[in-house]
Structures are given as structure tokens and as C-alpha cells.
């Protein structure tokens with residue numbers, strides 16, 4: 001950046017039209033990967049359709065300065081939330097009893113689901129028993145984060161080596177009197193597989209144990225895969241034992257970030273997720289979410305995109321995702337890549353015994369493609385690459401496959417070869433220095449962290465992050 005922000009404090013006229021400020025913002029934006037390019041295979045869910053972005057941005061700006069903290073003052077928050085919940089409930093086959101809560105993201109929805117389960121458990125079992133959360137090892141880290149924040153014990157069960165889904169038998173064994181909540185994914189992020197939701201739900205229904213389905217990724221896309229004629233195993237409220245579900249509008253709902261929904265099977269459960277304080281000397285404090293003050297903007301944007309697209313629009317975009325997924329799977333298949341798990345969602349996890357995947361990921365990065373290297377799990381999964389496919393990828397699938405072919409053939413670029421050599425020689429100190437300076441990317445970090453005990457790795461990560469934000 002050319003100059004510090006302090007030199008740019010607007011003095012007179014419109015700050016918005018200040019060329020200095022605009023220029024500075026443009027420079028800061030250059031620090032980022034372009035979210036619209038189709039070159040990212042995680043973090044953003046891009047359609048490639050500018051009109052959708054415009055619809056979202058208009059709504060976002062119009063409602064940005066309204067505060068959902070008090071929805072009796074800013075009633076638009078209630079309107080948008082109800083409309084979003086209605087659409088989601090229909091998609092996931094919930095009945096009239098199903099209520100929902102809008103949150104700012106998948107992690108928040110999951111934390112609220114865990115909080116509701118913990119408090120429901122305490123109501124029934126009292127405070128003496130430590131409530132337990134049973135999850136497959138492929139579940140999103142936000143479940144463990146929630147347990148850490150809220151004092152639950154986690155029982156993690158392995159996934160099956162055959163289909164990379166929750167091992168149902170092991171999961172059933174882990175469920176007991178102290179289980180407050182069982183969770184599974186539709187699909188999980190690492191492999192894109194849908195856990196055996198119906199089996200688990202049937203088992204838990206008789207035990208009256210709560211069951212959360214994390215459909216943060218799948219909620220807005222699997223229903224449209226199903227409508228497109230793809231085989232999708234029952235993963236939603238059609239399975240009777242499912243008591244709550246999360247789905248992210250800021251993923252395949254194509255809304256800007258800050259948009260997720262949490263649906264509860266009945267009003268009793270939703271009550272457990274709501275925080276009320278009537279003893280505070282100021283206003284009556286009621287939060288349905290972890291955050292209090294928050295902008296209505298993202299809700300408005302999610303609603304605007306939903307209304308603009310409608311089911312027909314989502315179906316069309318799901319078709320593009322399927323096309324891109326199949327073209328990339330088949331194209332890379334011709335280069336020796338194989339899926340590590342059944343391909344049944346919008347996520348691909350591919351391995352290749354012939355290739356050094358770290359070199360491949362880094363070489364592709366030099367061509368501007370960004371996707372992640374995932375860890376090897378001894379006896380279960382080899383090193384693999386992860387790709388979350390979005391509609392924009394249909395337009396770039398061909399060039400992605402061509403660049404993959406070149407990257408596999410060409411020797412590792414010098415920088416890449418250097419990182420790989422340092423890793424194989426165990427020169428972690430040197431690598432850590434590079435990480436701290438932001439010169440080693442996330443793919444190499446996966447391999448580095450394997451060489452370090454978990455506790456040390458966690459501490460190290462915190463130290464590095466502190467340094468980055470200093």
C-alpha cells in the first residue's frame with residue numbers, strides 16, 4: 001500500500017467520491033484473491049452472474065444500517081427471517097411446526113444448535129451430568145468449538161474406510177445416557193459424502209435423543225440435485241428422528257457472507273436457543289442468536305437473492321454445478337485422479353497415487369488456481385485435494401483440466417521444490433519463518449503440522465496468527 005490510512009481521513013466533500021480513498025480501497029482489494037474468477041475452489045460460492053451480485057448488493061446497502069438487535073423496532077428483520085425460514089423449511093421438508101433462526105454463518109448456527117441441545121438436556125437431566133456431543137470425525141470443527149465454549153464432552157467416532165461416511169455402528173455404540181446431541185453432515189466438507197442420516201435418525205428417534213443434521217453445504221443444493229434427477233439419500237426432516245438442521249444461504253443460497261439458518265423440529269427446541277434477560281436495568285434483553293447488534297443487511301440480501309432466483313433459478317444453477325463437477329471429475333480422472341469417496345454432492349475429494357499432490361497444488365497455485373491439500377489418515381484416506389464446485393466453475397472446467405495436465409507434467413517450480421525439500425529434510429524452523437512472513441501457503445502448512453505434536457501445533461498457529469495481525 002502506498003500510504004497509511006491516517007493520511008486519508010476525508011476532510012470535506014463526499015468521502016465516497018474521494019479519489020484517494022477509492023484508490024486506497026482498490027489497492028487493499030488487490031491483496032485478495034479475486035472471488036469472482038472461478039479460480040477458487042473453497043470459501044466463495046460464485047455463480048458468475050453479475051445480476052445476482054447486484055440484487056444482493058442493493059438489498060445489503062439498503063438495510064445495512066438497521067439493527068436486528070431490536071426486531072420490534074426494525075421489523076424488517078422479522079419479515080426477512082420468516083420468509084427465509086419458510087423457503088428453507090419447504091426445501092428440507094419440514095412441517096408447520098418447524099421454526100427457524102437466522103444467524104450470521106454456519107458456525108453460529110451450529111453453536112446455537114449445540115446450545116439448544118445442552119440446555120434441553122439440562123432441563124431433562126439436571127446440571128450434574130456433563131452433556132456429551134457425538135460426532136463423526138469428518139464433522140465440521142464448529143461442533144468441537146461449540147463443545148469447548150459450552151462445556152460439553154465430545155465423543156468422536158471414525159468414518160468408514162469404505163464410503164467415508166460416519167460409521168453408524170460405532171456411532172450407535174457411542175450414544176448413551178449422557179448424550180445431549182448427535183450430529184452428522186449432509187454433506188461433510190472433507191469428502192462431500194452424506195452421512196447415513198436415515199439410519200442414525202431411526203436409531204435416535206426411539207431413544208428420544210436430539211439429532212442435528214449439518215446441511216450448511218448441502219441445504220440449498222442437495223434438494224436441487226434431487227429435483228435434477230440425481231440420487232440423494234434422505235437427509236432432511238423426512239427422516240423422523242432429525243430434530244434440527246443448519247443450512248447456509250451464504251453458500252449455495254448465493255447470498256453474501258453473513259447468512260445461515262438453523263431450523264428446529266418444534267418450538268420447544270427453538271426456545272432453548274433463545275437468550276432472555278429480564279433482570280438487567282435497561283431494556284428487556286432477548287437474543288435469538290449469539291450476537292446481539294447485527295446488521296439487517298445480510299438478511300435482506302439473502303432474501304433478495306432467494307426471491308430473484310426462486311426455485312427455478314436455484315435448479316438452473318444446480319445444473320451448472322453438476323456439469324462442472326462431472327467435467328472436472330472426468331477430466332482429472334483421465335490424468336490419474338480418483339475420488340476418495342462416492343461422489344454424491346457438490347464436493348470433490350480426489351487422490352492420485354502417481355503424483356506428489358503438494359507439488360501439484362503449489363504448481364496450480366502458480367497458475368492462479370486455489371484449492372486445498374487434505375491430510376492423509378493412516379489406513380483410511382490418502383493425501384487428497386478438495387474442491388467445492390460452484391456454478392462459475394462450469395465456465396472454467398476445461399482450462400482447469402488443461403492446466404492440471406501441464407502442472408502434472410512440468411517439474412516442480414523452483415520455489416515449490418524448495419518448500420518440498422525443506423519439508424522432507426525436516427527444516428521446520430526455516431519453514432516456520434517463511435510461514436510467519438506469509439511466504440508459505442496453506443498446502444505446505446498441512447504437511448508441516450503433521451510433523452509436530454497437536455498441542456504444539458495449536459500453540460504455534462496462535463502465535464503465527466498473533467504475529468499476522470500485529
Ligand SMILES: Cc1ncc(COP(=O)(O)O)c(C=O)c1O
Nearest residue numbers: 105106107140188189214216217
Ligand atoms: C459442512 C460445514 N458445516 C459448517 C460450516 C461452517 O460454516 P461457516 O464457515 O459459514 O461458519 C462449513 C464451512 O465450510 C461446512 O463446510
